Amino acid sequence: MNLQSLVRSNIWNLTPYSSARDEFKGKADVFLDANENPFNTGLNRYPDPLQWQLKRKIAGIKNIPAEQIFLGNGSDEVIDLLFRIFCEPQQDHIIILPPTYGMYQVSADIAAVQVKKIPLTSSFQPNVSAIREAAGEHSKILFLCSPNNPTGNAIDQEMILEILQFFPGIVAVDEAYIDFSGKPGCMSLLSGHPNLVVFQTFSKAWGLAALRLGMAFASPEIIGFFNKVKAPYNLNQLTQEMALSLLDQLDQTQQMVTTILSQRALLAAALPNIPYVQKVYPSDANFLLVKMDQPNEVYKQLVEQGIIVRNRSNVVLCEGCLRITVGTEQENRRLLEAMERQNL
Numbered sequence: 001m002n003l004q005s006l007v008r009s010n011i012w013n014l015t016p017y018s019s020a021r022d023e024f025k026g027k028a029d030v031f032l033d034a035n036e037n038p039f040n041t042g043l044n045r046y047p048d049p050l051q052w053q054l055k056r057k058i059a060g061i062k063n064i065p066a067e068q069i070f071l072g073n074g075s076d077e078v079i080d081l082l083f084r085i086f087c088e089p090q091q092d093h094i095i096i097l098p099p100t101y102g103m104y105q106v107s108a109d110i111a112a113v114q115v116k117k118i119p120l121t122s123s124f125q126p127n128v129s130a131i132r133e134a135a136g137e138h139s140k141i142l143f144l145c146s147p148n149n150p151t152g153n154a155i156d157q158e159m160i161l162e163i164l165q166f167f168p169g170i171v172a173v174d175e176a177y178i179d180f181s182g183k184p185g186c187m188s189l190l191s192g193h194p195n196l197v198v199f200q201t202f203s204k205a206w207g208l209a210a211l212r213l214g215m216a217f218a219s220p221e222i223i224g225f226f227n228k229v230k231a232p233y234n235l236n237q238l239t240q241e242m243a244l245s246l247l248d249q250l251d252q253t254q255q256m257v258t259t260i261l262s263q264r265a266l267l268a269a270a271l272p273n274i275p276y277v278q279k280v281y282p283s284d285a286n287f288l289l290v291k292m293d294q295p296n297e298v299y300k301q302l303v304e305q306g307i308i309v310r311n312r313s314n315v316v317l318c319e320g321c322l323r324i325t326v327g328t329e330q331e332n333r334r335l336l337e338a339m340e341r342q343n344l
């Protein structure tokens, strides 16, 4: 892979903004370089633009060098930066595999980048030969969501490997739900595949959706472009501090994931007993895709009882389906009771 042929030329040639703290790297105790307020409010100093302390901690947990980590304001920032680094508006295109996460299309529309859609097969796996046919010089990013939202399944590792061999652009694997899957994911493939970007988030398994913290893992060269293009202080000090302290409580996160997984199993076993439920799809995530008769009516009656699920019944390959997030034991019981009580 030739990275220069993938990166937009204005980004390749970009001189990035250089902050006061970027320019001085030595030791000092009087900081009159950044026009900060000298009085200690707890937040009067600019935060570390590259978040090295937090990255080193994540590097230890994820077993990857800190130079191969980018941290952003949620996965949303990772997705947006991929477009800004690689996709020339009106000229390049990306490939997505519907049904999948909606942000790829929205970010493409914002960036004025065309989207080629190659639907998943009926078993919710990539149509590898169709991707091969569609891929060309202007195919800059292929988004693979694994486990996929809203279908819930992980993509076959073999297929990802096959795609990595021939896809000419960046293969961006969205692993927002990987911690619920019990599968290894794609981080171990980074070393042999310079066109791979894997991204994860603190929003799901870590229980920190409000913190807005996403991670991308890639070659040091690609991470360099993320750092070049991002806003200088994209992660605020409070987010960095909060994440650092929460990363000391790994067992708490593991406990939440374990509980969610046992509740997922319970829901998956109970839902098929409801007469109008046709199918509960296997899930590698913290939600279930459930096919049923009259999904719109079920959705409406659940709302009337104060229970909100995601209606995916008009999404391609998800006809008749609601997407149900696994909640607490109490919440799941309320959902089951409400679904059993429905009169259709």
Ligand SMILES: *Cc1c(COP(=O)(O)O)cnc(C)c1O
Binding pocket: 073, 074, 075, 076, 077, 101, 145, 148, 149, 174, 176, 200, 201, 202, 203, 204, 209, 213, 214
């Ligand atoms: C929830 C979710 C995310 C998380 O996005 P953040 O911006 O990190 O909160 C990313 N990708 C997929 C597929 C998701 O469902």
